[in-house]
Amino acid sequence: MKIKFHHMILALLIATTGCKKDNYDAPSLKLTGKLVYKGEAIGVEYNQVPYELYQPGFGKVGPISQTFSQDGAYSSLLFKGNYKFTIPPNQGPFMWKEIAAGKRDSIAVALTGDQTMDIEVTPFYMIRNANLTAASGKVNATFSIEKVITDANAKDIERVSLYINKTQFVSGGDNIAVTDLAGSAITSLSNITMSANIPGISPTQNYVFARVGVKIAGVEDMIFSPLVKLTY
Template identity: 40%
Template sequence: MKSRIIHSIPALLLALVTALSGCEKDNRTEPESVLKGKVVFEGQPIGLRSNGVQLELWQHGYQLFTKIPVMVAQDGTFSASLFDGNYKLVRLRGNGPWVDNTDSIDVELRGSKEIDVPVNPFFILKNDVYSKGEGKVSATFNVQQVTAGRTIERVNLYIGTTTIVDPGNNVGNAQEVAANITDLSKPITLTANIPANLASREYIYARIGVKTSGVGEMLFGMPQKVMLR
């Protein structure tokens, strides 16, 4: 009987340690502070591909310099739940339709906070106006170069049934390549055909974008609701 009791003690200790460890995990506090912000040029948010651009937050820990990835939404906004502390926000090289800027931004978080992340795009879109036709949607807009060093590759019009509209989320599109864009002082008009199976819809969403040569991500305008009837 004594032998059975002695041999059972390690098993009891293991069970106790496991239970205590589980309690520690269950009692671990969740981050309560929120860092919100937007990627901007001259104070205005930049339109992007949905979850196509990533920022990084770095924080010194007890042993490691921890990276926290933060995805940027298509309207240029982002949000992250964090513990209070001091962070460095980094714009990744080659991860946006703007000039690389790897200077970090110091963020002191005590409670919730909102910040702007400034960027310098190569091109921006202005004066966009949308209209419907018989089975089609058109957009007229201007492209303005704000940073030298790159050329336009193309401009696009995308249409979709939801507010998420980009090259991977659309039901129709139109484009104009750089060779046909000879004067940026003149408006550009693009027209996309509405698929026949969507002809009875009351509305559709439309969005324009500009692709810079040698830059992976496009810069977009904000999605616009176009009434069809």
């Protein structure tokens, strides 16, 4: 009987230990911020530009992978600890520092509580002074484009697009109307005008959302002007 009783105690201890091991608290510390260039937010396409967080020495080899919102914001729930933040190759309408050929640089994050950390990048272009209005069944846009990278890494503009949508998600994949302007047709980056017709919307609404995007040659992701809601 003693042997059986000892076996029961041992089994109970193993089961209790196993439950404690499995029942970790969920991550609760927030790491938030946004993509910026000299403090100015960078707009991208929703859920298309990824970032990665690594926790060295924690036994997890792969990254924690998530994506930026269309206003360039990000938010991750994490455990307390040290992390490395990076953006994978060929992602985003900007350059990310490399410490060697093909080896991406990373930002060290020591997380002890909720933390805000903006991610400074160097975009190929920035959209400046975007003014979008709605009148007479159209969305009209005037803006300038600044070429930020001008060295050997510089790239041409493939096209500029004015997107309209009935919801706040606005991009090449989310729109009800778009007008494109080829990069070769742009004669001056300092004064660009575009317009797009507002189509019929069902159910009817008296507003749309709009923004301008720049497609860079050889770069998958576009950079966007701030989102605006236009009543008409």
